[in-house]
Amino acid sequence: MNPEQRIQELSEKLHYYNDRYYQESVSEISDYEFDQLLKELQALENQYPEFKQDDSPTQRVGGTVTKAFNAVYHRYPMLSLDNTYNEEELRSFDDRVRRGLDGEAYEYICELKFDGISLSFTYENGVLVRGVTRGDGTRGDEITNNVKTIRSLPLRVKADNLPPLFEIRGEGFMPTSSFQKLNEEMDTLGENQYANPRNAASGSFKLQDSAETARRGLDCYLYYFLSDDDYFKSHEESLLGIKSWGFNVSPGWKKVSNIDEVIEYIHEWEEKRMHLPLATDGIVIKVNSFAQQKELGFTAKSPRWAISYKYKAENKPAVLRMVTYQVGRTGAVTPVANLCDLSERALPYNQVKGVHLSGTRVKRATLHNANELERLGIRIGDTVFVEKSGEIIPKITGVDVSQREKYETEEIVFPTHCPECDSELQRNEGEVAFFCPNDSHCPPQLKGRIEHFIHRKAMNIESLGEGKIELLFDLDLVRTPADLYDLNYDKLLGLEKNLVNEETGKVKKISFREKTVDNILKGIDLSRTVPFKNVLFALGIRFVGQTVAEKLAAYFKSMRALRAASYDQLVAVPEIGGRIALSIESFFSVPENQLLVERLEQAGLQMEGDEKPVEIESDLLDGKTFVISGVFENFERDELKEKIEANGGKVLSGVSGKLNYLLAGANMGPSKLEKARKLGVTILSEEEFLAMIGN
Ligand SMILES: NC(=O)c1ccc[n+]([C@@H]2O[C@H](COP(=O)([O-])OP(=O)(O)OC[C@H]3O[C@@H](n4cnc5c(N)ncnc54)[C@H](O)[C@@H]3O)[C@@H](O)[C@H]2O)c1
Numbered sequence: 001m002n003p004e005q006r007i008q009e010l011s012e013k014l015h016y017y018n019d020r021y022y023q024e025s026v027s028e029i030s031d032y033e034f035d036q037l038l039k040e041l042q043a044l045e046n047q048y049p050e051f052k053q054d055d056s057p058t059q060r061v062g063g064t065v066t067k068a069f070n071a072v073y074h075r076y077p078m079l080s081l082d083n084t085y086n087e088e089e090l091r092s093f094d095d096r097v098r099r100g101l102d103g104e105a106y107e108y109i110c111e112l113k114f115d116g117i118s119l120s121f122t123y124e125n126g127v128l129v130r131g132v133t134r135g136d137g138t139r140g141d142e143i144t145n146n147v148k149t150i151r152s153l154p155l156r157v158k159a160d161n162l163p164p165l166f167e168i169r170g171e172g173f174m175p176t177s178s179f180q181k182l183n184e185e186m187d188t189l190g191e192n193q194y195a196n197p198r199n200a201a202s203g204s205f206k207l208q209d210s211a212e213t214a215r216r217g218l219d220c221y222l223y224y225f226l227s228d229d230d231y232f233k234s235h236e237e238s239l240l241g242i243k244s245w246g247f248n249v250s251p252g253w254k255k256v257s258n259i260d261e262v263i264e265y266i267h268e269w270e271e272k273r274m275h276l277p278l279a280t281d282g283i284v285i286k287v288n289s290f291a292q293q294k295e296l297g298f299t300a301k302s303p304r305w306a307i308s309y310k311y312k313a314e315n316k317p318a319v320l321r322m323v324t325y326q327v328g329r330t331g332a333v334t335p336v337a338n339l340c341d342l343s344e345r346a347l348p349y350n351q352v353k354g355v356h357l358s359g360t361r362v363k364r365a366t367l368h369n370a371n372e373l374e375r376l377g378i379r380i381g382d383t384v385f386v387e388k389s390g391e392i393i394p395k396i397t398g399v400d401v402s403q404r405e406k407y408e409t410e411e412i413v414f415p416t417h418c419p420e421c422d423s424e425l426q427r428n429e430g431e432v433a434f435f436c437p438n439d440s441h442c443p444p445q446l447k448g449r450i451e452h453f454i455h456r457k458a459m460n461i462e463s464l465g466e467g468k469i470e471l472l473f474d475l476d477l478v479r480t481p482a483d484l485y486d487l488n489y490d491k492l493l494g495l496e497k498n499l500v501n502e503e504t505g506k507v508k509k510i511s512f513r514e515k516t517v518d519n520i521l522k523g524i525d526l527s528r529t530v531p532f533k534n535v536l537f538a539l540g541i542r543f544v545g546q547t548v549a550e551k552l553a554a555y556f557k558s559m560r561a562l563r564a565a566s567y568d569q570l571v572a573v574p575e576i577g578g579r580i581a582l583s584i585e586s587f588f589s590v591p592e593n594q595l596l597v598e599r600l601e602q603a604g605l606q607m608e609g610d611e612k613p614v615e616i617e618s619d620l621l622d623g624k625t626f627v628i629s630g631v632f633e634n635f636e637r638d639e640l641k642e643k644i645e646a647n648g649g650k651v652l653s654g655v656s657g658k659l660n661y662l663l664a665g666a667n668m669g670p671s672k673l674e675k676a677r678k679l680g681v682t683i684l685s686e687e688e689f690l691a692m693i694g695n
Pocket residue numbers: 017018021022026027028029030031032034035061062079080081083111112113114115116117118119134170171223250284308
């Protein structure tokens with residue numbers, strides 16, 4: 001490949017990873033790999049400037065604005081930071097600063113580099129008026145309502161001589177504890193988990209529902225002050241200043257007088273940072289004096305007066321002692337590596353402490369699935385490499401094959417049967433995971449279903465959280481969600497169990513005293529009033545998440561109607577595809593599930609939606625039929641449907657010759673449009689429709 005082609009290839013790859021990272025909060029490769037690709041591109045561009053593309057990823061801040069929020073211009077551009085992974089480059093940065101300042105004395109401020117998303121807050125006359133993401137550096141997403149959920153962020157600042165207009169910047173992040181909680185929740189709900197706290201923070205700050213953002217326990221550290229006039233003389237002064245105004249200034253910062261002290265700071269925090277309640281991925285070094293910052297200026301992408309030093313993820317050898325297999329709520333079987341330190345090879349496994357990695361002891365790492373085992377080519381007894389970075393969950397990155405001669409190793413045989421219930425495992429075409437099909441008897445699947453059932457977004461029986469289900473399940477009191485409704489005071493009072501955390505070995509004692517029992521029973525009783533759509537979601541039917549449950553409930557209006565629906569009737573519901581329809585059909589065909597639904601109904605759960613009666617506005621659309629497709633400016637699709645019905649019209653699901661109107665929004669499928677044209681159906685825009693009903 002010639003340099004021109006390589007430049008093009010690298011640019012395309014980096015654009016792609018940027019999109020995934022900033023728009024979808026997903027990292028397909030590690031930050032280190034990303035940064036190496038970017039460095040390679042930078043070097044090639046320096047050597048062959050003629051091939052550099054105008055929009056090269058080396059020239060721009062990687063993010064973008066999204067359509068979901070208002071895009072607003074930044075008063076001062078929000079740039080990125082140049083980065084390095086080694087001391088030598090750090091010293092070259094120091095050389096550039098020295099040369100740039102022509103021999104003037106200078107100081108640095110060292111700060112931790114928090115791993116979250118960059119946020120900007122504008123204050124007018126002391127009042128928070130705007131919170132914006134970095135976006136593409138010039139424009140960002142306005143997420144004021146979401147940033148207002150950060151408890152530590154002052155909504156109003158009172159201090160003498162405040163500048164009338166100023167901006168504070170900082171890092172919005174998700175503390176590790178919130179992250180773990182959120183991921184457990186995602187897991188219970190059968191949704192994809194976030195790979196690391198940064199992606200979780202970025203996704204959570206960009207939710208449409210601020211109440212949900214508030215619940216996710218986000219926080220923010222502030223580390224920049226900007227205003228039109230020279231309010232402070234140095235970064236140090238500004239940090240002290242905004243702190244005195246009540247801002248949550250990032251902890252751990254330090255003023256140093258030369259690059260050696262910077263390097264000391266880096267070493268000091270390498271291990272210490274692991275004990276912070278949030279993820280950090282390095283150190284940021286900034287020239288202290290604002291006058292000197294001005295003198296040094298900016299490149300297209302980052303300030304010349306700052307750089308970040310990133311810690312490489314720690315990677316260590318370990319011994320793979322055995323592989324165990326975990327069965328999840330959906331029946332998916334995940335191989336888990338059981339590891340020990342090299343020095344513990346001869347110890348019985350129950351006595352090993354694990355590998356010391358990034359501040360914690362690691363004994364287990366996920367191996368994801370059978371394909372991953374094959375890809376790594378590992379064997380039991382192998383010396384493997386374990387890594388832990390922003391990912392929090394440790395992973396195995398490779399095998400040290402040179403160690404194979406020294407120790408005996410053994411092939412890993414993926415089980416053919418479920419380790420929990422002995423059913424023969426299956427694998428669906430196109431899926432990587434093997435799963436246990438015995439969803440009505442396999443213990444972890446049963447337990448998982450009950451946990452899902454009581455979840456806040458399902459039946460909302462929070463009084464049963466935190467290990468209580470485990471206790472009831474292990475004591476055989478609750479095997480299916482319906483059993484919850486047979487519990488009573490006498491059955492519960494005095495129950496006790498010690499729960500052992502497999503990872504830490506810590507024991508937690510749970511005991512049911514009067515007050516606990518009261519709370520549990522009250523919670524169960526209250527769940528009888530939970531709306532039908534939640535009940536449907538609570539059943540945990542595969543592919544029937546919250547939104548799908550809502551759609552189905554709105555369409556069929558009762559459990560009875562849904563159960564009776566044929567495949568064709570199911571796929572006729574807008575946005576319900578074949579995969580979901582099959583899953584619903586198969587769920588209701590299982591006798592255990594039929595019994596479950598019947599028992600829940602007897603227990604008094606809501607099995608019918610409370611239909612909103614249609615409020616009649618006019619008879620302008622009397623007898624007219626509509627199909628709604630695409631996305632609209634002023635209405636959600638459900639609202640449009642209501643509007644049509646309120647004016648006497650009827651909404652159908654499919655385009656046919658009898659249809660009167662196709663109400664076409666943006667991004668509608670071309671085939672539907674084509675079909676409507678062929679059949680001579682009138683196609684309406686949103687404005688034309690509004691005109692029809694006299695709006
Ligand atoms: N893995 C992937 O697929 C992928 C894709 C795109 C980008 N990335 C990663 O993201 C990087 C680019 O992101 P970026 O432009 O946000 O750069 P960056 O995250 O390396 O550094 C800049 C950011 O650091 C943050 N920061 C944290 N603490 C700070 C402090 N004390 N002072 C100042 N800023 C602080 C700010 O939000 C600032 O915007 C890449 O270098 C790469 O590591 C990874």
